[in-house]
Amino acid sequence: MYAGLEFGAECYCGHKIQAPNVSDSECNMECKGEKGNLCGGANRLSIYRLELSQESARRYGSSIFKGCFHRPDNVTLALPISAVIQNMSVEKCVDMCTEREKTLAVLGGNRCHCGFPTPLFSLHEPEDESLCLHHCLGQEFETCGNEEYFVVYQTQVQDNRCMDRHFLPTRAKQLVALASFPGAGNTWARHLIELATGFYTGSYYFDGSLYNKGFKGERDHWRSGRTICIKTHESGKKEIESFDSSVVMIRNPYKALMAEFNRKYGGHIGFASQAHWKGKEWPEFVKNYSPWWASHTLDWLNYGKVVHVVHFENVKRDLFSHLKGMVQFLGLKVSEERLLCVEGQKDGNFKRSGLRKLEYDPYTPEMRASINELVRKVDAALRKRNMPGVPDEYMPR
Known part of the structure; x- marks a missing residue:
């Protein structure tokens, strides 16, 4: 729970502090690896307490820490299963709720509550974690909250x-x-829409691997009328005008190009090899695909009959409200319980692991100058249609 830094270069870890406080001025040695910060002194420790989220992520890998939340107004309705646990611990509460087949394990002092996210307890308003820092009776280095938090x-x-x-x-x-x-998150968006609406999505193409992963609308002809919306990467006038309306998903081009390069050379959840990144494939790919990133959006804005623009990054930041907007655009009644359910399993099987992120920037200054100009064009086109421009992170600094 605690980290102690000493002599500018030594680190100690423990669950208890068994030493008296001294003056802050006695911790006067600069950290060897971080100039400007202090890392204790001679026989003196600068002590830090782990954040609750860090502590929990470290100790309870089989369950996911969601945060500290204020007690719901009606606990019985919001969290229908409840029990007092002697010598309460995180593990005991998680085990109890897992046994009861509930997705949430909620600790309030010596009482464990179990349930699902609902409008009564949506987990949309986390509190400062310091309000929950009350030790568990059964494990003094764990945090179990209290009657209010x-x-x-x-x-x-x-x-x-x-x-x-x-x-x-x-x-x-x-x-x-x-x-x-x-590479802009179409497969992920299909996963979210299917869970939120209860209806299959279709595709302009046929991808057997996606069909085998559960996208049963993948095998239908795109004009079958049996699916709620149809995936397409097409951007020609004729293809666009064959649709009555469209959800257009846009992603930061720097991320979208890398994601599509990985898919092209490594599959839906795989990675391109270092040889591909370092070889001629990557510069050739950027040269050919980056103009398409811009023309795709520009064409849908020009030829689309009714267009609802969604930015990949905004959906990641606030899934509930942006997915709700998509469901409404599709002409369906919104089920808040379904949306809260989606939040708990938003990644599905199509999230590319971050374990093999590149350790260098693959974009040259020339590539960036070209892509930045394309970003400005798309931003201007969106604003011309009285839509919000691209998110700030797209824009060149």
Whole structure:
């Protein structure tokens, strides 16, 4: 729980502090690896307490720490299963809620509550973690919250409230595109839309690997009318005008190009090799694909009949409200319980692991100058349509 820094270069770890306080001025040695910060002194420790989230991530890898939250107004309705646990610990509460097949384990002092995220307890308003820093009776180095502020973990139990999916009961009269440049998160958006609506999405293409992963609409002809929207990367006038409306998903070009390069050379959740990044493939790819990133959006804005623009980064930041907007655009009634269920399993099976991130910037100054100009064009086109421009992180500094 505690980290102690001494002599500018020594680190000690423990769950208790068994030493008296001394004057801050006695911790006067600069950290060897971080100039300007102090790392203790001669026989003196600068002591830091781990944040609750860090502590929990370290100790409870089988469950996910969600944060510190204020007690809901109606605990019985919000969290229907509850029990007092003698010598309470995080593990005991998580085990109890896992046994009861609930996705949330909620600790409030010596009481353990179990349930699902609902509008009564949505987990959308986390509190400062310091309000939950009350030791568990059964494990003094763990934090169990109290009667007013609850510590929340997500168990390994799958929330099945949004897992049922079907084809549309009656054939759709209008065709809705889910359009994006490759690498901009189309597959992820399909996963979110299917969970949020309960209906399969379709595709302009046929990808057997996606069909085998559960996208059952992948095998239908895109004009079948049995799916809620249709994935497409097309950007020609004729192809765009064959749809009645469209959700257009845009992603930061620097991230989208790298994601598509990884998919092209490593599959949906794999990676391109170092030889591909270092060889002629990457510069050639950027030269050919970066103009397409811009023209794709510009064409959909120009030729699309009714266009709803969504930015990948905004969905990641605030999934609930942006996914809700997509569901409403698709003409369906919003189920907040389904949306809360989606938040708990938003990644699905299509998140590329970050373990093999490049340790260098693959973009040359010339590449960046060209891409930055394309970003400005897309930003101007969005604003011309009275839409918000691109997120700040796209814009060149």
